[in-house]
Amino acid sequence: MINTNAFQVLSQLAPEYKKTHLKTLFSDGNPRFDEFHIHIPGMLYDFSKQKVDHKIIDNLLQMADEMQLSEWIEKLFKGEKINTSEGRAAWHTALRDIENPLPEVSEQWTKMETIVNELHNRQLRGYEGSPITDVVNIGVGGSDLGPLMVTHALEMQKHPKAPHLHFVSTLDARQLEQLLVELNPATTIFVVASKSFTTIDTLSLADTAKFWIQQSTDCPRALQHHFIGISANPAKMTEWGIAENLQLNFWDWVGGRYSMWSSIGLTIALELGMEGFKSLLAGAYAMDTHFRTAPFKENIPVMVGLIGVWNTNFLDLSGQAILPYDSRLKYFASYLEQLEMESNGKHVRRNGEKTSYRTCPILWGEVGPNAQHAFYQLLHQGTERVMADFILFIHGQTKNERGQFHHNLNIANCLAQSRAMMVGQDSEDPNKVYPGDQVSNTILLNEVDAYQLGMLVALYEHKVFVQSVMWDINPFDQWGVELGKKIALDILNRIQTCDSEGLDSSTVGILKTIWKDNNEC
């Protein structure tokens, strides 16, 4: 990035834009919105509350050309091995190519559909012959967050025959133990979702579930009826004891955090029916087509990505807030935390050199109206300069009069907050001064349905990709999570053998306090 001509120009321009208050860009009734928005079927992207003008945008677009963004986009869509540190493609777009699906993708759709239909039609039965009523997804990270986020968001569109869905991910087993008290082993099936099928969080919870089933019956083949496995590692699924007919696959070319479009999305399909799941894929496919074909200036993921780079690397903004104005998107920020920070939280370029510039900002978020009563204070009067994404829907959850009133409140608050952050407020009382000048995007969609959600998630996936190209980093590996896992195994071993030898004094001090309290070691 820093070697491009556009980078030099943007660096020279940046101080002037930092000094210019955002509200002055709107002064004298400047119709900025007309020039700085993109409207495609189903989605409006308003970036008029960003500190950009045509000069900045032209240079950002030039930087995209200098960084060969078009070529990278083609590599992504053609399934080239762009995850170079692991020698793999990152071909999540192939999972939602509903027009020309790969045979292996279609094959998994068929297998998913069989399981979905059997469950919906009460043909899938437990060890006693009773129909399965409850499905528990056991998974973590990419094997949990996408299905959790989508099934929560689309609960209102539930298929009439959908089973009760539950999600369990925490290592401490509290979620699982609490759930097992309520569930009947004879009518519960577990979905063990793990790309690697080696993640200790997931496998330890799956073992606890296995023990629970085994304890409840003498039936020797009970386990065969109560576990579905989803993984890119079929041998491990078989070794663990998942019946062949209840195994779903995906492939090493699907990154964990990009996997909800694969068979990992089984719980989504169980909730919505296969048609609903395909609608999610169709929305993502529409965004893929837009991303691949629209000129960069009219390309939403490209512009969201480039403006994010402008904010991070030139205007020195340090955080990214995600603020959906609909409670159904409760888990959307958590989903993006993994997508963005696990993808672009890197400091090494593709050639192995250390970056000399900042990459992914810290991203966090919450349902907007709730966050207004929590952390917005910092957005309005804190010392951190951040960027915010407001996500709003034209239509609300309930169509009756009260529902419309609540939705209008919601719209009013969303627009009020982005405006307040932009204009700020002067006052003689210093406590009441709002500096304003906080930039934001507003993404407006029609309503929370499978298709629109597919579009929205794919937009962020491609934004992440655009930024990775600008920063010259590989967004598809995650080596940073390995070290902690390795150390945890070592410490677990030491806990079991009462050995704190050679550890740092902080770790030893905490371990000894725990041991003393438990009268151990």
Ligand SMILES: O=P(O)(O)OC[C@H]1O[C@H](O)[C@H](O)[C@@H](O)[C@@H]1O
């Ligand atoms: O699906 P699994 O192989 O069990 O992995 C679950 C998660 O754990 C890992 O540590 C990675 O950081 C995530 O990218 C991944 O989604």
